[in-house]
Amino acid sequence: MIPLSWYVLVSAALFCIGLFGVLARRNAVAILMAVELMLNAVNVNLVAFWRYGEPQAMAGQVFALIVFTVAAAEAAVGLALFIAIYRSRDTVAVEEIDLMKG
Amino acid sequence: MNGFDISNLFLSIGQVWTEWLLQLGLSAGWVSFVNKLAGAVLVTAFAVGTVVFTIVGERKLIGRIQDRLGPNRVGPFGLLQTVPDVLKLLTKEIITPANADKVLYSIAPMLAVASVILIWGVVPFANGVMGVDLDIGALYFVAVSSFGTLAILLAGWSSNNKYALVSAFRVVAQLISYEVPLVLSLLVPVLLAGTMSMNGIVQAQAQGWFVILAPISMLIFFISSTAEVGRSPFDLLEADSEIVAGYNIEYSGMRFAMFFLGEWIHAFTICGLTATLFFGGWRGPFVDQVPALGVIYFLVKMFAIYFVHIWIRTTMPRLRIDHLLDFNWKFLVPLSLVNLIVMSLAARLTGMPRADAALGELLPYWGVLLGVNVVLAAVTLYVLGVVGSRIRRRQEAAREPEPAVTGP
Amino acid sequence: MTYAVFILFTLMALCGGVLVVTQRNLVRAATALVLSLFGVAGLYVLLEAGFLAAVQVLVYIGAIAILIIFAIMLTRRMVQGDESGLNRQWGWALVSAVVMFALFCYVVVKAWPLALGAVSAPAVPADSTEALGLALLDWEQYVLPFEIASVLLLSAMVGAVVIAREKHDS
Amino acid sequence: MAELTVLQALGPLSPQLVLLLAALLVLGLDLAWGEKRRGWLPSVALLGLAGTIVATMSLWGRREVLFGGVFVVDPSAVFFQVIAVLATALVILMSIDYFEGRATYTGEFYSLLLVASLAITLMAGSTDLIMVYLSIELLSIVSYVLTGFMREDRRSNEAALKYFLYGAAASATMLYGMSLLYGITGSTNLEEMAAVLGADAGGSMSWVVLAAVMLLLVGFGFKVSAVPFHQWAPDVYEGAPTPFTAFLSVASKAGGFAVLLRFFLTALPDLSVNWVGLIAALSVMTMTVGNLMAIFQKNIKRMLAYSSIAQAGYILIGLVCWRHTLGAYGGGISGVLLYLLAYLFTNLGAFTVVIIVERATGSNEIADYAGLMRRNPWLAAALFVFFLSLVGIPPTAVFVGKLLIFSSAIRLGYYGLAIIGVVNGVISMYYYYGVMRQAFFLPPKEDTPIVASPPLAVALGVTLVMTLGFLVFAQPFIQLASWSTL
Incomplete structure (x- = not known):
């Protein structure tokens, strides 16, 4: 069997890639995609811990399912916001959205 | 293994095939890999192969329904029509x-x-x-x-x-x-x-x-x-x-x-x-x-x-x-949505019949589920009718000021 | 064999991820996201969570990724910009991500051994999908999160409609 | 604890059920009633909240573990439920006139506001990481929508986008921490987690737990807007519809603290990692940065945003002093709870004034508060009282909270924290005085008097009375808070 730590490392790598995307991308949609990567990293962790912990107790899988649900809801609301903001100013580049500063 | 059983043709072929592979000296892991690969190829071949015939069949059927003959030149009754078509597309x-x-x-x-x-x-x-x-x-x-x-x-x-x-x-x-x-x-x-x-x-x-x-x-x-x-x-x-x-x-x-x-x-x-x-x-x-x-x-x-x-x-x-x-x-x-809720309630209330239930036990089960469906269909049609006639009335009311317009 | 499959899916997930955060073209980035998500689904299969793998494909690829691509297309004037997809502080972002990863590696390796041999885990019960379903509806387990999740979806739906709907011109 | 049957389990959940029903009812009535009777929707929502309070009161003093340990009802949860419901009711009063001619879908606003309130009540009782995460996200997602509710207003849009991006990233980070905690302890239940961590004598888990706690703090810190996770707050406070800004500053923050308290005191009480130091550092940064940045603000909503960040810093001191209990009334945690309640009335009062002025002048610039004294002396006086309370001058409401928190800090020997807190209070006087100077000593730009519409006047009256008479009126709450020390 593959050691648990391998999965956790893959998940850590995926999380850090997502983190980089969140910090470095200009476009709001791209940032959202990076956040999705982070959430996936979390899910890899959860499922791996479920598998190598107690597979009879479903906590990890339930948690992962809840993360799916939340991710879907978040994406829907986020994309609705992007569309609304795009209507009002033709850009979703985060640096150009700067009406308020201080 | 209990020999070749013609009534269970496909599983038997699978068994014979697996045994043959094992005799060739492949390890069990490889055999299962080869089997899976073969299965994938078979299923794909079935899907792709069927298309060749459904295309002809569909064209001929459409032809008949539209009072035409459909493809009838290549092969007997035009059955091989797809072959040149495919060749043409691919080249x-x-x-x-x-x-x-x-x-x-x-x-x-x-x-x-x-x-x-x-x-x-x-x-x-x-x-x-x-x-x-x-x-x-x-x-x-x-x-x-x-x-x-x-x-x-x-x-x-x-x-x-x-x-x-x-x-x-x-x-x-x-x-x-x-x-x-x-x-x-x-x-x-x-x-x-x-x-x-x-x-x-x-x-x-x-x-x-x-x-x-x-x-x-x-x-x-x-x-x-x-x-x-x-x-x-x-x-x-x-x-x-x-x-x-x-x-x-x-x-x-x-x-x-x-x-x-x-x-x-x-x-x-x-x-x-x-x-x-x-x-x-x-x-x-x-x-x-x-x-x-x-x-x-x-x-x-x-x-x-x-x-x-x-x-x-x-x-x-x-x-x-x-x-x-x-x-x-x-x-x-x-x-x-309504259907799902109603069906799950109905199925829950009647309870699932056992796997070996006799016809007498099955009939009430069928009756209830079918009855529920009929009622749901009737209600749906009724609601549709009411809503539809309301919309139609509204449309007619909207149309009245312009009597000159005819047709839809 | 399992290792090869693991490495394949890991590569899919990670390379896809890297493409997501570096591709300038957003539709390509979204396609890379699909690749990455698919790799993750593969990892779920390896972890014997088939149900989650299918849900991953269904929800993430079938809904979220398509929604994202759709939003990109709707706002597509900005996709074809010439500027780089990264902002000015990307160097710092890279450094912090790498440092973070190094820290995680340290922590993970301290807690869970890397060694290949002697890895064992209890077998997954055959009806784990059913167990999951029962856990979600069990009064002694997760029925409350399950119901709250539906409230969450409902409010998100109402909210998204309110926000994205075009102006009324009744 | 004994297991409960289905009906017995629904009883302790009745506040949440009533809230949910009210939210659905508002949504449905909005559809059914159409334009004409939409004006009644806030009343329906208020009625729902009244029902919730009644249901909450029936739980006074009870302790129940529900759904196999996913959710609990205890005095602390009840306390936060009260906070959530009071804040929501006041915010609804504040919004009735605010949206006139500004936003189309007011029915959805009230409905989603009730859902947000529901989310806070759930946060207060969650004892399972799954439930903690879910209720935080429920609050967040509804908050993104409500922040961007004025779709035609570009500031509102922009605020929502920023809130969303920061929030999504913060919650993903927090979630990663949760997954690590689950991995190391094998459970998502806070109690079980505490048991596993307590049994970990060799400290082999401490690295992972430390990493997980830091990641979790990103998410919790985001919700309570603690520095350095506060960047979203000023922009969001400025851009969001003002009533919702008020909600964010008190209710949403209280929800964050509810989770923070529950998590640290249930899952990590035996200091398997030294989180007290982390919280103390967070607290110092939050107070100082919040107060210093507030000085430079020209927009009152932004100023209140930074002030609200600073207040979170004071409250965190209370968590640092969690070990301290002082007779029947007091201790660090009681201090946190009472502080939050006092802050609720005070800050909502301040925002009520802001809304009244915004409706009259159409502006949120501090410069436009010039001559408020002449245009409406009551308003200026009320604002003065609220600011006194925010600084923590006796006998106003927040003074009580500050007293409890600082005295706990001194008793436990955290002199440094107490001194930084007091110094920060002095700094904060400076910017509050800036507004007061405009209101009392500078001539008005226009002479038209400012009048408050009836719902706003009611909100102002309630908050003012509670701010001034906190010691008198809050007796039951003080008692509840002293029970509530988990």
Whole structure:
């Protein structure tokens, strides 16, 4: 069997890639995609811990399912916001959205 | 191993084949790998091979319905017509538009074909004769289908052509919307069978085909799967008279052929699923004694449903996009939700009959479920009638000031 | 064999991820996201969570990724910009991500051994999908999160419609 | 604890059920009633909240573990439920006139506001990481929508986008921490987690737990807007519809603290990692940065945003002093709870004034508060009282909270924290005085008097009375807070 730590490392790598995307991308949609990567990293962790912990107790899988649900809801609301903001100013580049500063 | 059993032809062939491989000196791990590979090749070959005949069959049928002869030149009765057609398509030049996104442009057709062939992995041809008997087969089908949407979306976008893009938008609107009633109606057989395994669903229909127990679900599934395939009257993703040919307008040669192939496979795949989920799949007389018969029953059912598809295709005009979406969101989705709730309540209240229940025990079960469906259908029709007449009255009231206008 | 499959899916997930955060073209980035998500689904299969793998494909690829691509297309004027997809502080972002990863590696390796041999885990019960379903509806387990999740979806739906709907011109 | 049957389990959940029903009812009535009777929707929502309070009161003093340990009802949860419901009711009063002619979908606003309130009540009782995460996200997602509710207002849009991006990233980070905690302890239940961590004698888990706690703090810190996770707050406070800004500053923050308290005191009480130091550092940064940045603000909503950040810093001191209990009334945690309640009335009062002025002048610039004294002396006086309370001058409401928190810090020997807190209070006087100077000593730009519409006047009256008479009126709450020390 593959050691648990391998999965956790893959998940850590995926999380850090997502983190980089969140910090470095200009476009709001791209940032959202990076956040999705982070959430996936979390899910890899959860499922791996479920598998190598107690597979009879479903906590990890339930948690992962809840993360799916939340991710879907978040994406829907986020994309609705992007569309609304795009209507009002033709850009979703985060640096150009700067009406308020201080 | 208990020798070769002709009544269970396919499983026996599998056994003989496996033993032969083992005798060749392969290790057990390799044998299972080779078996899986062979299974995949077989299923794919079946899917692709069937297309060759369904194309001819469909063209001839459409011809008859439209009072023509259809193809009749190549081979006996024109049966081999597809062969030169395929050759022609494959030898055409593959053109990539100058500003297309090349990577995505070439990925899209493969994805389109893959998504439908993958579905065949879980369709049972006979009891146990299937790619994999996943315990989540029904969910797998829905999941894999989503690649098809993605493929069309990518094809439309990467072609850098506005008609293709418009088509891609329609695709998202249509396919994603119709996926909702599709999944909701799919849940009813899952609920009645108590399993998501495709084979398990067929086995559960020993107590009556689900088309009898849940006809409304069957209708919803049938309608929304027609929309998923994008066939008339839901063929507006490629409405040739409006957006030339839709998402695949820029494609040619082999790549176009792949879209074409994917679409045709999808068309009868959906029929195979309808047969499996609602019409008892491989079930039929004497199938328990002679399991090999299941394949024949399954194919007969599948093509019978496919015939209805073609029939509809030739007789129904295309819908408009707003009508199409209205129909889905304002009719199909609410109906399938209500249907799901009602069916689960009814199934819960009557209780599932045992696997070996006699006819006398089964009849009340059938009666209740069928009765529930009839009542639900009656209520639906009544509501439709009331709403429809109200809308009509409003339209007439709006029309009155202009008596000069006639006709629709 | 399992290792090869693991490495394949890991590569899919990670390479897809890297493409997501570096690709300038957003539709390509979204396609890379699909690749990455598919790799993750593969990892679920390896972990014997088939149901989650199917849900991953269905929800993430079938809904979220398509929604994202759709939003990109709707707002497509900005997709074809010439500027780089990264902002000015991308160097710092890279450094912090790498440092973070190094820290995680340290922590993970301290807690869970890397060694290949002697890895064992209890077998997954055959009906784990059913167990999951029962856990979600069990009064002594997760029925409350399950119900709250539906409230969440409902409010998100109402909210998204309110926000994205075009102005009324009744 | 004994297992409960289905009906017995629904009883302790009745506040949440009533809230949910009210939210659905508002949504449904909005559809059914149409334009004409939409004006009644806030009343329906208020009625729902009244029902919730009644249901909450029936749980006074009870302790129940529900759904196999996913959710609990205890005095602390009840306390936060009260906070959530009071804040929501006041915010609804404040919004009735605010949206006139500004936003179309007011029915959805009230409905989603009730859902947000529901989310806070759930956060207060969650004892399972799954439930903690889910209720935080429910609050967040509804908050994104409500922040961007004025779709035609570009500031509102922009605020929502920023809130969304920061929030999504913060919650994903927090979630990663949760997954690590689950991995190391094998459970998502806070109690079980505490048991596993307590049994970990060799400290082999401490690295992972430390990493997980830091990741979790990103998410919790985001919700309570603690520095350095506060960047979203000023922009969001400025852009969001003002009533919702008020909600964010008190209710949403209280929810964050509810989770923070529950998590640290249930899952990590035995200091398997030294989280007290982390919280103390967070507290110092939050107070100082919040107060210093507030000085430079020209927009009152932004100023209140930074002030609200600083207040979170004071409250965190209370968590640092969690070990301290002082007779029947007091201790660090009681201090946190009472501080939050006092802050609720005070800050909502301040925002009520802001809304009244915004409706009259159409502006949120501090410069436009010039001559408020002449245009409406009551308003200026009320604002003065609220600011006194925010600084923590006796006998106003927040003074009580500050007293409890600082005295706990001194008793436990955290002199440094107490001194930084007091110094920060002095700094904060400076910017509050800036507004007061405009209001009392500078001539008005226009002479038209400012009048408050009836609902706003009611909100102002309630908050003012509670701010001034906190010691008198809050007796039951003080008692509840002293029970509530988990």
